[in-house]
Amino acid sequence: FGPDTPEARELSSLARKVSSIHEHLQSRLRLCYEHIDEKKLMEAFEHFKRTIETPQVDNLKILQNIFGKEKVLLNPDRAEVYINLLRKQHVLLLISDLDISQEEIRFLEAVYKERVSSGLNYEIIWLPIVDRTTWNDGYYQKKFSNLQSIMSWYTVSHHVAIEPAVIKYIREEWGFVKKPIAVTLNPQGKVLCPNALNMMWIWGNSAFPFSSEKEESFWKAKPWTLDHLVGRLEPNLPTWVSQQKVVCFYGSEETEWIESFTTATKGVAKALDIGIEMVYVGQKNAKEEHKKITGLIKEKELSHTWEDDKVWFFWNQLESMLYWKTQHGKTIENDVIKQEVMKMLGYDSSKNGWAVFYTGSGELVKANGEKVLSTMHSFEEWEKLANQIGFIPALREKLERVIPHHYCARLILPGNGGRIPERVQCAECGRPMELNFLYRCGAE
Secondary structure (H helix, E strand, C coil), X not given: CCXXXXXXXXXXXXXXXXXXXXXXXHHHHHHHHHHHHHHHHHHHXXXXXXXXXXXXXXXXXXXXXXXXXXXXXXXXXXXXXXXXXXXXXXXXXXXXXXXXXXXXXXXXHHHXXXXXXXXXXXXXXXXXXXXXXXXXXXXXXXXXXXXXXXXXXXXXXXXXXXXXXXXXXXXXXXXXXXXXXXXXXXXXXXXXXXXXXXHHHHHHHHHCCCCHHHHHHHXXXXXXXXXXXXXXCCCCHHHHHXXXXXXXXXXXXXXXXXXXXXXXXXXXXXXXXCCEEEEECCCXXXXXXXXXXHHHHHHHCCCEECCXXXXXXXXXXHHHHHHHHHHCCCCCCCCHHHHHHHHHHHHHHHCCCEEEEECCCCCEEEEEHHHHHHHHHCHHHCHHHHHHHCHHHHHHXXXXXXXXCCCCCCXXXXXXXXXXXXXXXXXXXXXXXXXXXXXXXXXX
C-alpha cells in the first residue's frame, strides 16, 4: 500500500493501538511483579520475625536467616569461614551504612580486643546496609572494601549478603536509620539488647553480656560522676586526684577566650595556693579547628590537650547517656544525670565555650564560657569566700549569682529515627526549648 492510502493509515493506526496496548500490558505486568515481590518480602519478613521471636536451641537458625543463601563470612584474618562457626556464641551484630566513622571503629575495636584480657567470649559481625541501586559506582565499592579492611572482627563476604527482609526488620523493629547500632544475640539466639553500643561506650566490657537488664542495673547501681566520661580518656586523672589537685576540663573554638580563660584560672589557683591541671577537650564537630587550637595551646603551654579520637568519644558518651535516659522516659525534672548531660551538650552546641572543675572528693561545678570567664576576672569579689569555704564551693556560689542573659542554650543532637522527644526543657532555666531542624553535611 502507498503511504497515504486508507489501508496504510488504518495499519498505522492499528500499530499505534497495539503498541499502546503492549505498553499498558507491560506496565500492568511490572505492577504484578512488584506486587509479587512485595508479597514475598512481607512473607520473608514475617518468617524472620517469627523466627527471631521464637525461643531457639542456638543462634544458628537466626544467623542463617540473616544471610539466606550466603553460607560464609570473612573472619578477622579475611579468610572465608562457615557461619556455623559462630554457633552457640555471644554475637554482636554491628549494623551501619558505609558512613560509620573511623572513631567508632577504633573505639569499638579497643573494647573488642580488651575482651580477651577480660576473659570474655563474644564475636562481632559487621552487617553493612547499602543502597543496591548505587552499588555499581566504584566509589561505594572502594568505601566498602576500605571499611572491611580496618575492621578486626567478622564481616560479610559480599555487600548483598544480608536478606532484604532482614534489612526491613532491622529498620522497622530495631530502629536503624543512620547511626550505627549493635544488636546483641545470646548463644540461644535471643535478642538481649536492640542496641548495645551506648552501654559499650559508657561501661565497656563490664556491661557484658550487653543486655538491657544489665545496662539498667548499672544505671541504678552507679552514681554519675565525671569518671564516667573521662576515666578511660585521661590517664593522669588518678595521679592528679591523689595529689588533691583541681582538674579543669574546658572547650572553645575561640583562641582569645582560651588564652584569657587559662591565664585567669591559673592566676586564681596561684592566689589561692592550690594545684590545678587544665585539659582542653574542645568541641565535637570541629576537627580542623581542633588541630589549629591544640597546636597553639601546646606552643604557648596553656594546658594539656586531647587528640581527636578522645574528643569524639567524650561527646559520644554524653549523647549515649542522653539517648538511654530519653528512651527510658527520664526527664530533667526527675533525673539529675540527664540534667547534667544536657547542660554539657548544650555547652558544646552553643560554641561559646565551657568549663568543668572537678576534684576527687566529688566536688564539681560547670558553667558556660562567658559566665566562667567573667567570674574568674572578678576573682577579688569572691577571693575571701574561696579562702573560707574552698575554691569549688565559692566558685559555684559566685556563678549562681551571675545573672544569665535571656538566651540560655541550644542543643544539637544527631538524628536517630525520631527517638528524641518533641518536648525538651532547657537544662539552664527549665523552660521548653524551641524545636528546629538542622541539616548539616557530615563530610568532615
